[in-house]
Amino acid sequence: MNEPYCEVVQDFYTSDLKKPTRKEVNVWPCTGRSSSSSGVSFFCLSLLCLIGSLLGHPQCLDYGPPFQPPFHLEFCSAYENFGCCDQERDNSIAAKYWDIMDYIDPRGHKLCGMYIKDILCQECSPYAAHLYDAENPRTPLRNLPGLCFDYCSEFHLNCHSAISLLTSDKHIQECCETNRTRFCDLLHLHDEDYCFPNVLKNTALNRNLGSVVEGRKGCLQLCLTEVANGLRNPVLMVHANDHTHRMFIAEQVGMIWVYLPDGSRLEEPFLDIKSIVLATPWIGDERGFLGMAFHPKYKYNGKFYIYYSYMDKNRVEKIRISELKVLASDANKADPRSERSTLLGKVLRIDVDGKNPDGKPYSIPPDNPFVSDPKARPEVYAYGVRNMWRCAVDRGDPVMKKGRGRIFCGDVGQNRFEEIDIIVKGGNYGWRAKEGFECYDTKLCHNSSLDDILPIFAYGRNVGKSVTGGYVYRGCESPNLNGLYIFGDFMNGRLMALQEDKTSKWKKQDICIGSTRACAFPGMVSSYSKFIISFAEDEAGELYFMSTSYPSAYAPRGSLYKFIDPARRAPPGKCKYKPVPVKTKSKRIPFVPRAKTVLELLNEPSTTKPPKKSSTPTAAIPTVSSKKAKKTPFTKTKASTVKTASGKKRQKIKAEVKPHKLKQEEKVAPSSRTTPAPPLPKKKSSHLTRTKKLLPKKGALAKEKLEKRRKEGRLSSSF
Secondary structure, eight states: OOSOOOSOOOOTTSOOOOOOSSSOBOOOOOOSOOOOOHHHHHHHHHTTOOTTOOOOOSOOTTSSOOBOOSSOOSSSGGGSSSBSOOHHHHHHHHHHHHHHHTTBOHHHHHHHHHHHHHHHHGGGSTTHHHHTTOSSTTSOOOSSOOBOHHHHHHHHHHHGGGHHHHOOOHHHHHHHTTOHHHHHHHTOOSSGGGSBTHHHHOHHHHTTTTSOOBOTTSOEEEEEEEEEEEESSEEEEEOOSSSSOOEEEEETTTEEEEEOTTSOEESSOSEEOTTTSOOOSSTTOOOSEEEEEEOTTHHHHOEEEEEEEEEOTTSOEEEEEEEEEEOTTOTTOEEEEEEEEOOOOSEEOOBTTOOOTTSOSSBOOTTOTTTTOTTSOTTEEEBOOOOEEEEEEOOOOTTTOTTTTOEEEEEOOSSSEEEEEEEOTTOBOOTTTEETTEESSHHHHHHSOTTOOOOSEEEETTTOSSEEEEEEOOOSSOGGGTTOEEEEETTTOOEEEEEEOTTSOEEEEEEEEOOTTTTOSTTEESOOOSEEEEEEEOTTOOEEEEEESSOOTTOOOEEEEEEEOSSOBOOTTTTOOOOOOOOOOSOEEOOOOOSOBHHHHHHSOOOOOOOOOOSSOOOOOOOOOHHHHHTOOOOEEEOOOOBOTTSOBOOOOEEEOOOOOSSOOSSOOHHHHHSOOOOOOOOOOOHHHHHHHHHHHHHHHHHHHHHHHHHHTOSOTTO
């Protein structure tokens, strides 16, 4: 049973029916056992082998999660609420069924019709991949689905002659058509909970079928795909909303890259202003390229906006928000000469297309809350926020449009609470009087207005230390996630979700990534880099996040990941779109994944050897798993002597470096500017590796010396 099944098996999606030579097949019960050769017997049993055997979970034969069919299924109606068949596939199975029934006599119609229908319709089961051994793309499909022994025995007893109509595999026909035990052994599944029809009766499997999978502690189990890697602190990803479905990813150093719908990246950047942007390699330095947004009419006017820190001529650090345009000659290149500067503030709302008599490059929307207040800046839309890092506008429910236009922001706290706010016009969010739901300054808190807007959710330092605002999922591919606000924490890499209930209260749930059982799909990865910098959505509304394993602006350790719900997907074809083609002048660099997928990890041979027992007691040495090692932040470092541009040496200092969130605080801690990042860890070859490399060389030298001595006559001929 250890040898894999190597016989080429036809894909079950293609018709494998081989019509018999006679018009009718008489169906009769099996009256006895017939023997067959041991070779054929081995073939039958060897089909049970499974390369990379996995626990069963909802999965279709195309290696995707099941779905809600958009239309009624006429034939395999048992799976019309949730399964793996759409109407087209259902019609194809029905045609196959009637093709088979043309060769069965009237008695067989009554006796075997339901069995044959059940077997054919297992292709529509939400557990089809498990029934056909199709969880792994490298594993050949079974010709027939896994059947429970009692059901299989009944089928074989009454309808064994119909086996030749269900499959054209001669080996199965010869060894199993007249041998019930061998046939049912062939269709046996090791986990009997998943064989048909037991799988339909198992309440534990079907109670929450199609819902987001929850872990033991109630966390939502989602999966990830790696989309991009090798990025230097990717601070954002945006799309141009121009139907090209390009993704623009910005690095903290001041580079913006174009990623095309096929996953490739253009070799030349969309924008390169790293010579202007103020960024350093120090861990946690919050300066650099920080924001970008496209004009709502970018498709027609080519305008977009960027936000970055820089140093002026007087060596004073400043923040700049600028407008630029794309080159008319290249849709994938910005024109750096088109830059003009604008205003910076807290939560601002300006009309970038309007004209101002005062000469400002924008106008004030007439319905801004403080337009008529002489004591306030008319640009201000809301206030009382501390340090927002990443805001997102809700697209609204795809059907009802509920929630459309809401602005969600993550607001980083001072030292106790992180919060999520929904920003409204004229709203006061309480800072510096309040932090989260609590008072920050007692005196200010008692004197603050009663109409301060509280966050929809806040969490303390036992949960995380630096919130990264996210998005409300409104995509197409994962219907279960619709309405979930997904966000994270930069410091501890925690992913979380908020769900609004009927009373407009928001309930928090943790998100777990990497369950082997839930994420055993092609392309899914089981881990991610810890420091969550930013979230993003593509033009189709699918949700992503960016993180790095080393939070330094010059370390190429950042990656982009896409969320996938393994429990349910949209019907095939529903989420397909045709990107508007864009002419590219730059070379395309194909995406090369670095993270190992769940299936690759499952298929890796185990190399772990049990430790040798020793009678000598040794001190216990704590070890850290590779996964935990990636998530361990650098907390302390001793600065080395660094030469500045002027040639002077900075004094050696000992400082505690905390990997702060990449946000523009009101004041930047001196340590984040002066403390250099620890050197990137280098791979060290093991002692065994070095030995293997040196031995051949030493052997060659020894042989060379031996020959030399022989020639010189220093060795006797008898040597």
